[in-house]
Amino acid sequence: MKNKSGQQTMGLPFGVIFSIILIVVFIVIAFIAIKHFLDIGDCAGVGQFYEELQEKVNEAWASQNSDFEFEINLPGGIDKICFADLSGEITGSQEDYKAIEMYSVYDSNLFLIPPAEACNMPNKLIKHINVSEIISTSNPYCVEVGEELQIKKGFYDKLVIIE
Numbered sequence: 077m078k079n080k081s082g083q084q085t086m087g088l089p090f091g092v093i094f095s096i097i098l099i100v101v102f103i104v105i106a107f108i109a110i111k112h113f114l115d116i117g118d119c120a121g122v123g124q125f126y127e128e129l130q131e132k133v134n135e136a137w138a139s140q141n142s143d144f145e146f147e148i149n150l151p152g153g154i155d156k157i158c159f160a161d162l163s164g165e166i167t168g169s170q171e172d173y174k175a176i177e178m179y180s181v182y183d184s185n186l187f188l189i190p191p192a193e194a195c196n197m198p199n200k201l202i203k204h205i206n207v208s209e210i211i212s213t214s215n216p217y218c219v220e221v222g223e224e225l226q227i228k229k230g231f232y233d234k235l236v237i238i239e
Contacts, residue, residue, distance in 0.1 A: 118151035119195035122188070125150050126200045129186075129225075136229045136236045137204040146225040153193035159185055159238065160216030161207050168214035176216065189218065206235035 129146065136142040148157060158172055162180035166173050176187040176199070184199035185207045191198035211217045219225060226239040 156189040156218045158216040158218040
């Protein structure tokens with residue numbers, strides 16, 4: 077009988093050990109792939125939120141008079157959405173401003189906090205909203221993700237107001 081040093085220490089043939097290693101590698105790769113696809117779903121959720129909000133604002137803007145609620149539906153990790161004019165006077169929370177101040181070079185009026193959780197989409201320009209009216213009490217004007225937005229447009233208003 078031949079003396080195989082690998083079998084003496086563990087008593088398992090090389091084929092069984094190699095199979096166990098392959099199974100572990102496949103399981104790790106499967107978890108990485110699942111996490112990647114879940115992250116893609118979260119990023120799609122951010123893009124879908126922007127599209128749905130713009131659609132509702134367009135709907136209100138096109139109507140003569142409107143007042144309805146919009147549910148904030150964003151993936152986990154995003155705490156707030158903020159409307160801001162970063163070129164104007166900052167009258168709101170300095171903490172919120174610090175999180176979004178780097179986006180002052182972009183033409184944007186909506187920001188997600190924290191920006192790192194927004195899948196490279198932390199800011200967006202929402203058309204047809206009256207930003208100066210929205211931020212009249214606080215610039216930036218922030219809303220927690222669990223709350224709802226009130227989208228309003230009066231009969232004589234040209235732009236939509238979000239509260």
